[in-house]
Amino acid sequence: MNFFILSLIKAGIIAFVFLTALAYLQWIERKVIGHIQLRVGPYRVGPHGLLQPLADVVKLITKEGVLPSHVNKFFYLLAPFLAVTLALISISVLPFGPQITIGSVTTWMQLTDLNVGILFVIAISSVGVYGVALGGWASNNKYALLGGLRSSAQMISYELPLALAVAAPLLLANTLSFREMVNYQSGYWLGFIPRWNIFPEILGFIVFLIAAFAETNRIPFDLPEAENELVAGFHTEYSSMSFAAFFMAEYANMVTVTAVATLLFLGGWQPPFPEPYSDFVPIAIFGLAGLVALYHGLNPARRMDKFTLPGAALLFLGIAALFGATFFLPVLKPILMALFWFCGKILVLLFVFIWVRGTLPRFRYDQLMRFAWIVLFPLAMFNLLVTGLAVALSSK
Amino acid sequence: MTALIFFLFAGIAVFCGISLVAQTHPIASALSLIGVMGSLAILYLQLGGEFIAAAQMIVYAGAIMVLFVFVIMLLNAGAEGTSLRVSAFAKYLGMFLLVAFLGLISFIIQAMLPRTEGVVFGAFKGGTTADVGMKLFTVYLLPFEVTSVLILIAILGAIVLARKEI
Numbered sequence: 001m002n003f004f005i006l007s008l009i010k011a012g013i014i015a016f017v018f019l020t021a022l023a024y025l026q027w028i029e030r031k032v033i034g035h036i037q038l039r040v041g042p043y044r045v046g047p048h049g050l051l052q053p054l055a056d057v058v059k060l061i062t063k064e065g066v067l068p069s070h071v072n073k074f075f076y077l078l079a080p081f082l083a084v085t086l087a088l089i090s091i092s093v094l095p096f097g098p099q100i101t102i103g104s105v106t107t108w109m110q111l112t113d114l115n116v117g118i119l120f121v122i123a124i125s126s127v128g129v130y131g132v133a134l135g136g137w138a139s140n141n142k143y144a145l146l147g148g149l150r151s152s153a154q155m156i157s158y159e160l161p162l163a164l165a166v167a168a169p170l171l172l173a174n175t176l177s178f179r180e181m182v183n184y185q186s187g188y189w190l191g192f193i194p195r196w197n198i199f200p201e202i203l204g205f206i207v208f209l210i211a212a213f214a215e216t217n218r219i220p221f222d223l224p225e226a227e228n229e230l231v232a233g234f235h236t237e238y239s240s241m242s243f244a245a246f247f248m249a250e251y252a253n254m255v256t257v258t259a260v261a262t263l264l265f266l267g268g269w270q271p272p273f274p275e276p277y278s279d280f281v282p283i284a285i286f287g288l289a290g291l292v293a294l295y296h297g298l299n300p301a302r303r304m305d306k307f308t309l310p311g312a313a314l315l316f317l318g319i320a321a322l323f324g325a326t327f328f329l330p331v332l333k334p335i336l337m338a339l340f341w342f343c344g345k346i347l348v349l350l351f352v353f354i355w356v357r358g359t360l361p362r363f364r365y366d367q368l369m370r371f372a373w374i375v376l377f378p379l380a381m382f383n384l385l386v387t388g389l390a391v392a393l394s395s396k
Numbered sequence: 397m398t399a400l401i402f403f404l405f406a407g408i409a410v411f412c413g414i415s416l417v418a419q420t421h422p423i424a425s426a427l428s429l430i431g432v433m434g435s436l437a438i439l440y441l442q443l444g445g446e447f448i449a450a451a452q453m454i455v456y457a458g459a460i461m462v463l464f465v466f467v468i469m470l471l472n473a474g475a476e477g478t479s480l481r482v483s484a485f486a487k488y489l490g491m492f493l494l495v496a497f498l499g500l501i502s503f504i505i506q507a508m509l510p511r512t513e514g515v516v517f518g519a520f521k522g523g524t525t526a527d528v529g530m531k532l533f534t535v536y537l538l539p540f541e542v543t544s545v546l547i548l549i550a551i552l553g554a555i556v557l558a559r560k561e562i
Contacts, residue, residue, distance in 0.1 A: 075423065116525060119450035126458025130430070130465070137423065137469050145469065152466045156459065176525055 010111055011092075018091055022251045023053035029354050036358035047308040057244075065240035068139070075138035080238065080245035083131025087252035090124045093117040094259050095178050097269050097338030102331065109338060110179065117178045118170065121260055122163055125215060129155040131249060132217070132224060136234035147233030150365065151217060151224035157372040158214035158221075164380035165208035168387040169197040169264050182268035192274065196267040200390075203383045205265045207376055209352075212257040214372070217250060218353060220360040221368060258349035259342075266345050269338035279333075282323040282340045290316030398517040402442060409435040421475040422468045426461060433457045443515070445523035 027042060027049065034041025042049030067073070094117075097109035114120050129152050136148020170176060173184040187195045198205050214221040225233030235246045262268060271278035290313045297309030323340070326333040363371070412431030419425045433456045440449040532540050 075427075114446070116446045116450045119447070119454065119525075123450050123453035123458060126454050126462075127430075127434075129462055130427075133462070133465055133469065134423075134427075137465075145472075149466065149469055152462055152469075156462055156466075159459075 006105070006107060007111065010107070014091060014111060015088075018088070018252075018255070022248055022255065023057060025251050025255065025350065026056070026247075027053050028350070029357075032351065032354045033358045036355070047304065047311075060241060060244040063240040065242060068237050070140045071237065072138040072140065075134050076237075077242070079131050079135035079138055080242040080249075081131075082134065083128070083249040084245040084252070086124055086128040086131060087249035087256070090121045090256045091252075091259075093120050093178065094256070094263065095182065095268065096342050098334050100334050108179070109335070113177055113179050116176050118166060118176045118181070118260075118264070121256070122159075122166065125253075125256075126155075126159055128249075128253065131246070132234050135238065135246065136224075139234070139237035141237050143230040143232075144234050144236045147224040147230050147236070151234060154214055154217075154221065154223060154368065154372075157369060158211045158376075161207050161372065161376040161380040162211035162215060164377070164384050165204045165211065166260075166264060168201050168204040168384050171384075171387050171391050172197060172200065178263050178268075182263060182270065185267040186270050188274055194267055194270060194272050196265065196270070198265040201265060201383070201387070203379065204387070205261070207380045207383065208261060208265070209349075210376060211372075211380075212261065213353070213356065214368070216253045216257055216353075218254070219357040220363050222362060223365055223368060226362060254350065254353060255346065258346045258353070261349055262342065262345040269342040271337065271341050278341075279323075279326070279337065282337075283320050286316045286320035286323065290314075290320060398442060402439065402517070405435040405438045409439070423465065426464050426468060429464075430457050430461050433461070440523075442517050443523070444518065444520040447523060447525040447528045 030052075031041040031049070042052040045051045045055045067076070092111040093114050095108065095110035095113065099106060099108050132151045132155075133148045136144045136146075136151070139145070169181070173181050175181055175184065185194070185196050189195055189199075193199070213219075217224050224230075225235070230236070235243055238246060271281070273281065293309045293313035293316060297306055297313055300306040300309070322332075323336060326336055409432050412428045412435065416425050416428035416432065419428060433452060437449040437452040437457070440446075440452060
């Protein structure tokens with residue numbers, strides 16, 4: 001098939017799935033935080049609040065977009081646009097799965113593979129700060145300006161340990177392309193330990209994860225939008241869709257950073273168990289989830305449970321059946337298995353992000369800076385030196 | 397297609413370059429400079445220098461310009477007023493002279509340099525990360541290390557100058 005048409009189709013699918021996932025990520029976050037705080041979270045719109053993201057989108061679109069009179073109009077309007085564009089662009093180089101063949105078309109589950117893909121993601125994330133910084137400055141508001149300044153200082157500082165932590169697995173795999181990085185991590189030590197970079201690079205992984213929290217402005221590093229000091233930080237003056245753009249950019253950055261962590265340290269779409277066993281895991285998980293939902297649907301604790309839970313059970317059992325069907329349809333197998341393991345790992349990391357938000361309080365600003373320069377940076381440097389030494393000694 | 401992309405981004409680079417000088421507000425100038433760097437990175441990419449393009453974005457557009465913007469915001473520098481009064485006659489004559497001057501310079505450069513073959517996009521293959529690293533640590537090792545030491549000295553100097561007297 002024509003390269004151009006094929007790319008267009010893939011871009012369309014990725015954009016649609018990614019944007020929908022962003023909306024539902026917010027639902028997951030509110031649910032998880034709610035349960036951590038012994039609340040139920042969104043519950044009114046649709047069964048278990050499942051239509052809440054849709055309601056939020058409608059609300060944000062139909063709200064009045066207020067343009068404050070004292071702002072610098074051009075930059076005020078440019079900032080959310082920049083933030084969301086730069087947040088969405090990185091997804092184009094991330095691979096979701098291996099090479100697949102559908103009918104006569106053979107393609108990779110990836111939009112494009114740059115041979116400097118990892119550098120590309122770092123470059124985009126390093127210019128991503130302009131959206132926040134400009135938004136804070138153009139609002140012409142003390143709180144917003146402070147938020148913008150904090151975020152630029154914080155992102156410059158945490159980019160160093162982030163880049164150094166990324167460099168260590170690059171040394172091991174000897175490549176800058178995400179595809180080859182995942183291929184390097186295939187196979188098993190002793191037949192059952194996956195050859196993922198997280199095992200030799202556990203220190204690098206921890207540094208990467210902490211720096212990623214700061215890069216995405218998440219708690220405990222969300223100083224740019226600290227509510228108790230800065231009202232809402234850099235987006236104080238924004239409303240309606242321009243506020244939604246900042247919101248979306250934050251979640252998009254979160255997904256990107258967890259996807260990069262998965263590809264660099266957790267073996268991408270490679271399953272954690274050897275081939276024949278790993279094929280049964282999705283069937284077992286979805287089948288079990290379906291059975292639990294069915295049991296609670298038949299013994300309803302709340303009024304609506306006897307309608308909603310059997311529906312959920314049907315969905316889960318259907319997915320389990322789909323994974324079961326891969327044994328008879330070899331076309332489906334690489335697509336579904338790769339997507340299951342890749343999305344599973346991303347979801348686990350995203351859950352960690354949300355979990356930390358529900359657990360840790362915010363740092364003070366001087367603590368944040370001292371932590372970056374005195375703890376994280378030397379740790380990342382040490383990790384890189386040790387990795388380099390090991391690679392140099394073993395390559396002879 | 398490649399020619400189209402080249403002219404598009406070359407045009408953006410020139411436009412941003414002019415805007416860098418013409419803007420009255422420091423932030424607008426800084427952003428124009430980022431535009432110049434971004435479009436130059438894409439031109440490098442077209443010429444086959446993938447690593448250089450990525451480094452351009454990370455180091456210049458990402459690190460150095462963020463620092464510039466940060467400082468401008470911190471000092472809260474406002475827009476520069478135009479105090480200079482220029483007569484319309486001088487303005488139009490100046491434009492004409494500028495074009496003539498640029499034409500003269502480009503003519504002299506054309507005449508002086510030896511005729512070479514035109515650049516073909518995609519012909520250069522030595523721009524990968526491995527190639528750049530190999531060159532940097534074999535042929536150009538001494539200049540590379542000397543530059544590092546120079547930058548280190550500059551950093552130390554900046555710290556000494558900025559430190560408060562105890």
